[in-house]
Amino acid sequence: MTMHRRRRLATTLLVLAALLTTSAAVWAQESASPAGKGASDLWDDFVYYVKIARPELAKSFARALLDSGTPAKEVYKLSSATDDVELLLNRAERMPQMKPLVDRLRETIDTGYEQMREDPTEIAASIAKLTEGARAYTIARKRLIDSGEFALPQMIQKLTDADTKPQLKERIISVLPHMGRGAVRPLSVALQTTDDKLLNILVDVLKQIKYPHAVPRLRELYETRELLPATKEAVARTIVECAGPEALEKPLASLFYEAALGYYNRNESLLADPRWSKANVWAWKEGLGLEFHKVPREIFCDLYAMRMSRLTLVHDPQFYPAVSLWLAATIRKEANLPAGSTDPLHGDDQPLAAYYVRAAGARYGQQVLARAMSDYDARVAVAAIKALADTAGAKSLVIPIPGGAQPLVEALTYPDRQVRYLAAVSLANALPDKRFVGSPLVLSVLNEALRQRGQKTALLIAAEDEQRNVLKDGLRSMGFEVLDVPSPDKAIVAGVTAGGVDLVMLTAKPSAFNVLPLLRQEPIFAATPVVVSSPLSDDLRDLAKKDERVVLMGSDTGMAAITKSIESAVGLVAGEPFRGEDVTTWAVRAADAVYHLGLTANGTFDIERARLALAGALMADEPSVRVASARALAVLPSAAAQQAILALATDPAADIPIRVSGLGSLAASVRRFGNQLNDAHAKAILAIVTGNDPQDLRQAAAQVLGAMNLPSEQVRPLILQTVGHD
Numbered sequence: 146m147t148m149h150r151r152r153r154l155a156t157t158l159l160v161l162a163a164l165l166t167t168s169a170a171v172w173a174q175e176s177a178s179p180a181g182k183g184a185s186d187l188w189d190d191f192v193y194y195v196k197i198a199r200p201e202l203a204k205s206f207a208r209a210l211l212d213s214g215t216p217a218k219e220v221y222k223l224s225s226a227t228d229d230v231e232l233l234l235n236r237a238e239r240m241p242q243m244k245p246l247v248d249r250l251r252e253t254i255d256t257g258y259e260q261m262r263e264d265p266t267e268i269a270a271s272i273a274k275l276t277e278g279a280r281a282y283t284i285a286r287k288r289l290i291d292s293g294e295f296a297l298p299q300m301i302q303k304l305t306d307a308d309t310k311p312q313l314k315e316r317i318i319s320v321l322p323h324m325g326r327g328a329v330r331p332l333s334v335a336l337q338t339t340d341d342k343l344l345n346i347l348v349d350v351l352k353q354i355k356y357p358h359a360v361p362r363l364r365e366l367y368e369t370r371e372l373l374p375a376t377k378e379a380v381a382r383t384i385v386e387c388a389g390p391e392a393l394e395k396p397l398a399s400l401f402y403e404a405a406l407g408y409y410n411r412n413e414s415l416l417a418d419p420r421w422s423k424a425n426v427w428a429w430k431e432g433l434g435l436e437f438h439k440v441p442r443e444i445f446c447d448l449y450a451m452r453m454s455r456l457t458l459v460h461d462p463q464f465y466p467a468v469s470l471w472l473a474a475t476i477r478k479e480a481n482l483p484a485g486s487t488d489p490l491h492g493d494d495q496p497l498a499a500y501y502v503r504a505a506g507a508r509y510g511q512q513v514l515a516r517a518m519s520d521y522d523a524r525v526a527v528a529a530i531k532a533l534a535d536t537a538g539a540k541s542l543v544i545p546i547p548g549g550a551q552p553l554v555e556a557l558t559y560p561d562r563q564v565r566y567l568a569a570v571s572l573a574n575a576l577p578d579k580r581f582v583g584s585p586l587v588l589s590v591l592n593e594a595l596r597q598r599g600q601k602t603a604l605l606i607a608a609e610d611e612q613r614n615v616l617k618d619g620l621r622s623m624g625f626e627v628l629d630v631p632s633p634d635k636a637i638v639a640g641v642t643a644g645g646v647d648l649v650m651l652t653a654k655p656s657a658f659n660v661l662p663l664l665r666q667e668p669i670f671a672a673t674p675v676v677v678s679s680p681l682s683d684d685l686r687d688l689a690k691k692d693e694r695v696v697l698m699g700s701d702t703g704m705a706a707i708t709k710s711i712e713s714a715v716g717l718v719a720g721e722p723f724r725g726e727d728v729t730t731w732a733v734r735a736a737d738a739v740y741h742l743g744l745t746a747n748g749t750f751d752i753e754r755a756r757l758a759l760a761g762a763l764m765a766d767e768p769s770v771r772v773a774s775a776r777a778l779a780v781l782p783s784a785a786a787q788q789a790i791l792a793l794a795t796d797p798a799a800d801i802p803i804r805v806s807g808l809g810s811l812a813a814s815v816r817r818f819g820n821q822l823n824d825a826h827a828k829a830i831l832a833i834v835t836g837n838d839p840q841d842l843r844q845a846a847a848q849v850l851g852a853m854n855l856p857s858e859q860v861r862p863l864i865l866q867t868v869g870h871d
Contacts, residue, residue: 768803
């Protein structure tokens with residue numbers, strides 16, 4: 146080859162290389178642009194650029210997909226066809242500036258999944274594809290499993306339809322055992338079918354799934370239906386497979402009651418899927434098949450606890466614990482129902498929970514209250530006490546329930562203020578005719594209600610100054626008034642004197658191992674949440690396991706750790722927040738309770754113990770509290786009570802209506818117990834009568850003066866002020 150030809154060939158190759166490089170660059174640039182691409186390509190490119198760690202390009206394709214208007218169901222389908230999609234999204238999430246987009250993708254995928262899994266058309270199409278070949282079967286099987294319980298009504302219908310081809314029935318039966326735990330409730334309720342072939346299929350499927358919450362319905366089938374010997378034997382085998390041979394020996398009602406308890410206690414295996422805001426409650430209608438009602442997830446377990454309790458009583462009308470459990474679940478269902486939501490299973494003319502609790506009577510109301518306090522559920526406790534107060538006599542309120550407990554008396558030491566106050570007011574208003582165990586606590590709690598100002602209170606027991614100051618600042622920043630007493634013995638006395646606290650915080654010095662038993666010995670601290678700020682150890686973890694009202698904070702005393710620990714501890718007692726208006730309401734109710742005790746001359750309680758608290762409440766900001774406290778002081782037979790009322794009535798800073806009311810209470814006290822005021826007090830009242838105050842105040846003072854029945858020389862100034870009319 147000549148030199149000239151070689152040069153020409155080299156030049157040609159250089160031109161071709163340049164053209165190829167330019168074309169490759171153009172191709173790469175075009176492929177790296179989301180413009181004009183469909184959803185499938187956008188998703189594939191997003192996946193590709195995540196895998197090769199090109200976050201800018203991955204971000205552009207993710208954003209383009211999300212902004213393309215692609216239906217959520219389609220995005221879900223694309224994601225479900227991708228291997229290890231969750232790992233891929235986790236990887237993308239860690240890339241710079243990708244988390245917000247990945248969060249949007251997850252939300253879109255979840256929405257698409259929920260839409261697709263519930264779509265009857267999609268479900269029907271997937272069922273039909275089960276017989277369209279191996280690949281179609283694989284895809285359809287996965288989609289039906291993804292649809293879960295939503296696919297079951299159509300799958301069961303196909304199994305009972307005489308027109309369904311045998312091959313399709315076989316394929317459906319092959320899929321059912323893979324539907325998992327979520328299928329157990331609908332499959333169990335479908336055991337009520339009268340179709341023997343379907344019954345045998347369901348029993349075999351439940352045997353393969355092996356979840357114990359199928360057992361009550363299986364035993365119901367085993368005991369209450371006439372079955373062919375082979376079917377009965379199959380049911381027995383399934384029961385044993387799901388829950389062991391003892392499940393064949395237990396009474397049927399006990400099995401339903403255990404299931405009710407499991408739902409009420411929210412056992413993890415029975416919970417609804419936390420990803421969704423709604424959950425399904427299933428029923429079987431002969432001729433129609435499976436049907437479901439969507440309910441707010443928050444009340445799902447309560448509804449099933451009610452159902453299982455009801456079925457307990459169906460199979461054993463004498464199984465009384467199921468009554469109180471049904472009542473407690475009914476109350477809690479109403480408390481857990483989210484604002485603006487409804488319970489589709491509650492009939493329009495069906496009464497509310499309070500109706501049933503009142504109708505059930507004191508025996509069951511006390512049992513509901515005992516369960517509520519054991520569960521630290523103040524909402525259920527309050528509802529139970531209200532029902533007891535409305536329907537039960539004094540004897541029923543304090544009589545022990547089976548086991549010896551006195552729930553309403555024990556409620557006087559419950560951590561939640563509203564429960565304590567309501568229990569005290571209810572016991573006082575019941576006017577018991579003799580003392581009972583715990584009766585002195587009633588006045589202690591009423592005094593607490595009169596003294597409190599709605600401030601959350603924490604008891605801090607810490608010997609080391611630096612740690613104590615840090616914890617004290619943290620508690621105060623969260624709105625707590627802090628009782629800071631380093632000595633355990635003195636701290637407990639301070640807490641009892643304060644009428645209890647909302648929270649106790651312990652440290653390593655003095656040791657929580659020594660202080661906690663001392664606290665729990667005092668009834669008022671028996672259920673108070675405790676936070677322990679101390680280095681973690683196995684012994685400390687064991688302590689927290691034994692006392693489930695203890696929260697371990699560790700040695701971190703940062704504000705975030707303090708906040709998290711306190712919020713966890715306070716959350717152990719489910720109750721409503723105490724608001725400003727609650728402070729007024731309970732102070733007035735406490736004063737009224739003392740007033741009625743004094744008015745009826747009830748000797749069970751020493752109401753003189755309320756005098757100091759009532760006198761202090763005369764200085765409250767709310768007029769209603771001052772008026773109610775003066776009225777209550779009027780039934781206390783002491784000079785100090787009359788003097789306290791007089792101080793309010795003669796206070797020039799008080800509003801005239803409050804002073805008028807105070808004078809009325811003072812007049813009532815003087816009429817009831819006689820004049821226990823001295824000359825100085827009499828002169829103060831006479832000064833109002835003869836002064837220039839408003840006429841209604843002077844008339845109220847005159848009533849007091851008349852009730853005092855003063856000697857003539859003390860009344861003389863009142864007469865002499867009329868000079869000029871002679």
